[in-house]
Amino acid sequence: MDGSLxxxxxxxxxxxxxxxxxxxxxxxxxxxxxxxxxxxxxxxxQLRALGAAGAFGLHLAAHSRLGRPSLAHAIEAxxxxxxxxxxxxxxxxxxxxxxxxxxxxxxxALRARLQPAIAEASLLAxxxxxxxxxxxxxxxxxxxxxxxxxxxxxxxxILPWVSNLGAGHWMGAVFEDxxxxxxxxxxxxxxxQPGVAIRQNAHFVALEGTATYSVLFRRAFIADDALLADxxxxxxxxxxxxxxxxxxxxxxxxxxxxxxxMHEADATQGPSNTHLPLRSDDVAAQAxALRARIAxxxxxxxxxxxxxxxxxxxxxxxxxxxxxxxTRAAALHWxxxxxxxxxxxDRRLREAWFVAIITPSIRHLRxxxxxxxxx
Amino acid sequence: xxxxxxxxxxGNEVSLAPEAGESVMQAARAAGLPVIGECNGSMACATxxxxxxxxxxxxLDPPAEDEEATLDTLFNLAPTSRLxxxxxxxxxxxxxxxxxxxx
Numbered sequence: 018m019d020g021s022l023x024x025x026x027x028x029x030x031x032x033x034x035x036x037x038x039x040x041x042x043x044x045x046x047x048x049x050x051x052x053x054x055x056x057x058x059x060x061x062x063q064l065r066a067l068g069a070a071g072a073f074g075l076h077l078a079a080h081s082r083l084g085r086p087s088l089a090h091a092i093e094a095x096x097x098x099x100x101x102x103x104x105x106x107x108x109x110x111x112x113x114x115x116x117x118x119x120x121x122x123x124x125x126a127l128r129a130r131l132q133p134a135i136a137e138a139s140l141l142a143x144x145x146x147x148x149x150x151x152x153x154x155x156x157x158x159x160x161x162x163x164x165x166x167x168x169x170x171x172x173x174x175i176l177p178w179v180s181n182l183g184a185g186h187w188m189g190a191v192f193e194d195x196x197x198x199x200x201x202x203x204x205x206x207x208x209x210q211p212g213v214a215i216r217q218n219a220h221f222v223a224l225e226g227t228a229t230y231s232v233l234f235r236r237a238f239i240a241d242d243a244l245l246a247d248x249x250x251x252x253x254x255x256x257x258x259x260x261x262x263x264x265x266x267x268x269x270x271x272x273x274x275x276x277x278x279m280h281e282a283d284a285t286q287g288p289s290n291t292h293l294p295l296r297s298d299d300v301a302a303q304a305x306a307l308r309a310r311i312a313x314x315x316x317x318x319x320x321x322x323x324x325x326x327x328x329x330x331x332x333x334x335x336x337x338x339x340x341x342x343x344t345r346a347a348a349l350h351w352x353x354x355x356x357x358x359x360x361x362x363d364r365r366l367r368e369a370w371f372v373a374i375i376t377p378s379i380r381h382l383r384x385x386x387x388x389x390x391x392x
Numbered sequence: 393x394x395x396x397x398x399x400x401x402x403g404n405e406v407s408l409a410p411e412a413g414e415s416v417m418q419a420a421r422a423a424g425l426p427v428i429g430e431c432n433g434s435m436a437c438a439t440x441x442x443x444x445x446x447x448x449x450x451x452l453d454p455p456a457e458d459e460e461a462t463l464d465t466l467f468n469l470a471p472t473s474r475l476x477x478x479x480x481x482x483x484x485x486x487x488x489x490x491x492x493x494x495x
Contacts, residue, residue, distance in 0.1 A: 157428070158495060160437075162467040175465040177430055177437040195467060216461070218434040231436035233465050 035082040036090065036097075038070040043098040043105075050102035053226035054364050059183070060105045060226060061141070064112065067098065067105075068138020073112045076259070076318075077120050080136035086120075088259055088315035092266040099270020100277075103368035104224045106267045107375075111181035113263050115142030118189050118205065121255040121319075122245040127205060131187065142188060143181040145232070146260065147376040149191035149201070153253065154377075154385060161192035161234055163202060169240040170194075170202065172212075178219075180229040184209050188232070190239075191249060201249035204239045212237025223367035258329045259318040261377065265311050268336035268372040272304045274365055275343035282350035295346040300339065307335055327389045334382040340369040394486040398425055398442075401494045410481045416442060416490060417476035426492065433477035435462045440476035445489040452479060468493050 032040065045063065052058040067073070074080030076091035083090060091113055099106025112135060119132040134140035152159045161174035172192050179188055186208050194200035206213050215230035246252030279297035283290050290296070311332050317325070344365045348355045355362030373379050393409040398420055400406070410419035417440035420427035428439035435458045444452065449472040455463065459478050463469060476490070 157430075173465050173467045175436070175438050175462060214461075216436075216458070218436040218458070219431060231431070233461060235461075235464050 033083065033090075035071045035075070036094065039067060039072045039094045040097045042067045042070045042072070043094075043101050046098065046101040046105050050104070050364065051359060053102055053104045054223055054367075055225055055359075057225040059228045060102070060108065061183075063105060064108055064141060064181075065138045067094075067109065068112070068136065072098070072109060073116055073138055074136035076113065076263075077116055077132065077136055080116075080133065088262060088318050089312040092263060092269070092311060092315060095263065095266025096269040096273060099267045099368075100273045101270075103267055103271050103365075103371070104227050106270050107224060107227050107371070108181045110263055110267055111143045112138060112141065114144040114146070114260055115187065115189060115205075117256055117259050117263070118203070118245055118252075121252060121259075123252075124242070124245060126242065127245065131205065135187070141181055141183065141186045143179045143186060144260075145176060145179050145188040145190045147178070148176055149203075149249075149253075150257075150260075150376050151381065154381060156381060156384075159191070159193040159198070159201070161190060162195045163192040163239070164195050166238070169238055169243075170204075172204075172234045172237045172239050174234050176232045176234075178229050179215075179232050180224075180227045182208055182215050182228050182230050182232070186228075189245065190232075190234075192234075202247045203245040203249050203252055204243050205245055206237070206239060206243065208232070210237065222370075223364065224371055254321050255319055258314070258320065258326065261329055261333050262311060262315050262318065264372075264375065265307075265333055265336045267375075268340040268369075269304065269308060269311075271340045271365060271368050271372060272300060272336070272343045274361070275340075275347040275369075276301050276304070278347040278355075278361060278365065279350045282347070282355075286350065286352065290350050293346065293349050295342060295349075297346075297350075300343045300346060303339055304343075307332065307339065311336075323389060327386060330377070330382050330386050330389070333377065334379060334386065337373040337379050337382070340372045344369040394481045394483055394488070396481060396485075397487075397489040398423070399489065399491040400425065401492050412482050414481050415477050416440070416479040416481065416488075419481065420476060420492075427476055429477060431477075435459055435475060435477065438462050438466060438475065441466060441468075441493055442474055442476045442479075442490040443470045443493055444472040444474050444479075445491070446472055448485075448488050448490075451485070 071082040072094045076088045078086045116135045119128045148160045163170035163172040396408045417429040431437040
């Protein structure tokens with residue numbers, strides 16, 4: 018059992034060649050999922066193969082093999098990857114998000130320099146936006162501070178967990194101006210450039226192979242030509258819906274896997290499982306409705322209306338909650354067999370937990386939705 | 393139990409009696425002080441930055457290389473800055489005083 022098989026119940030639609038190629042690459046991840054999840058195997062070769070297949074360019078005007086940019090297809094590609102291995106799906110989200118920053122920046126030279134390599138995954142990248150997204154919601158302080166100097170900024174601070182990193186990888190970073198904390202700046206930085214280092218301090222209950230490190234900025238000079246936005250605000254408004262919607266691909270993949278696991282369990286435990294309160298058909302129906310809603314929202318990722326923002330947050334929240342419910346249901350369908358260490362149910366439960374706690378977490382989403390609703 | 397005094401950025405003093413072995417970060421967090429300790433002591437976040445009373449600075453074990461590296465990322469580094477997660481209370485530290493840095 019691994020829950021990575023094609024999900025019964027999903028409509029069998031004809032696949033576009035690029036999506037078929039991505040699905041084929043994603044399918045190979047299932048055999049590595051345990052080692053990625055628990056043994057810290059970073060799926061670098063697989064990410065590069067997915068990039069070569071077009072997985073990280075679908076939402077980009079200059080790189081989509083669909084002939085047009087489609088955030089919805091990027092989400093579906095990530096769902097296919099996550100259905101096999103959500104750690105890899107998370108790395109895919111990192112890669113997609115970094116490319117998305119470059120898509121939305123007004124720094125055309127930086128986009129021209131780095132986006133092609135990120136789209137094809139010859140260059141790997143992380144997001145680095147957890148702290149600023151939380152800070153902008155008042156949940157924590159900005160962790161990086163910069164001082165204006167000739168030709169750029171000198172930046173110091175530490176970001177505790179940034180993923181899909183390694184020597185020579187790039188990541189987004191937001192810092193506040195030490196002279197004016199209301200002035201925030203977004204940049205793209207390279208791991209290993211002077212003053213920017215990574216360090217592994219901790220281990221996690223899952224996703225050990227996602228190349229997650231703390232990032233230390235020690236008086237790092239960030240040149241003006243590496244800035245994505247100065248000031249930050251308009252850029253954040255442009256990237257945030259896409260950043261959040263892309264995350265739903267991880268959750269949808271885990272939900273698909275949970276549905277597949279429930280079907281698989283029914284083959285031997287079907288009569289008994291019929292008494293469980295949440296069944297595969299229920300989850301599949303909820304997932305189909307969510308998919309349709311997300312695809313609709315993904316059609317206008319630069320919208321800024323309050324209602325749109327709330328709908329994006331609600332969709333993201335619904336994915337988190339359904340992933341938790343679906344994996345719990347899968348665990349109940351498998352009984353003691355799923356309780357064995359190393360079982361797919363064991364991994365899927367921890368993956369769903371991650372979907373629920375990655376920024377924006379469920380509590381963060383609920384706070385934001387309440388604020389937008391005037392509560 | 394050793395006594396620990398924490399002086400908040402606004403000057404308010406709080407006296408605590410942590411268990412021996414408890415870190416300054418854990419004691420401050422349990423007392424509801426604004427010491428986040430997001431990484432739970434793995435030296436990945438520096439959100440437990442404290443400034444040790446200079447009279448006590450030399451009586452602590454010196455910072456390890458990882459702690460030094462983390463401290464070196466701080467914009468508001470002081471000569472006696474430490475990570476609260478790396479200071480373990482003991483009877484030898486009875487009376488220790490630390491200050492929380494301003495934002």
